[in-house]
Amino acid sequence: MVTERDKYKTGRLTARTEALSLKEDKPAGVYALGLAxxxxxxLYIPEKYTPTQPAALAVMLHGAGAPAEQGLSLLRRYADELNIILVAPASRSYSWDIIADHSFGPDVISLDGALAEVFSQYAINKEQLAIGGFSDGASYALSMGLTNGDLFTHIIAFSPGFAYTLERHGKPAVFISHGVEDPVLPIDPCGRRIVPQLQQQGLEVKFTEFDGGHEIPAAISEDAVNWFLDGRAQA
Structure with missing residues (x-):
């Protein structure tokens, strides 16, 4: 018997923006989707969102042991001005499934359900659809983004440790940043190892090293948003 987890064992998502059937507007702010x-x-709805003008969307993933709020915080300072809808899932375990359980499963199911819900209610620019995160969240964003590059146009990985895939689709653009003094996920076996592997696969990668540790300096997150939205972000 094929279980729901079996359907998601390679990390493939089924939600698509074409499922749009707009519902009533909600004021700007943070909402829980009510799926768990x-x-x-x-979910964060920016102040400038309107159903008549599709918004960019960024799924942002927290680091190990952190709550969904951390993922939301990664790009929230830019969301209102730049009309970015933010989606911040919470991992089912202490970290994402391929780290905690060594296989795709519950977090893929959770993310697919969340995206299906958001896609059904909000107008999304499918040319500006990113997945990103910090630390373990960045590793999972790379893994899910490469697996689902026919959905996600961009991947934003702040201090990732690895990228793991069982299958790959599409060619998303990739942004990776890493501190040269990172004591948690050292840059040599992590960022500097991942980047050439992705480039060898023909992917466009922007790699930024910075003086610092396991962190996201404001200049780095701003650079990532500028890159994601093709220069629309303002300093």
């Missing part, structure tokens, strides 16, 4: 009693996915 615990560790629900958070």
């Amino acid at each position: 009693k615990e560790k629900d996915t958070l």
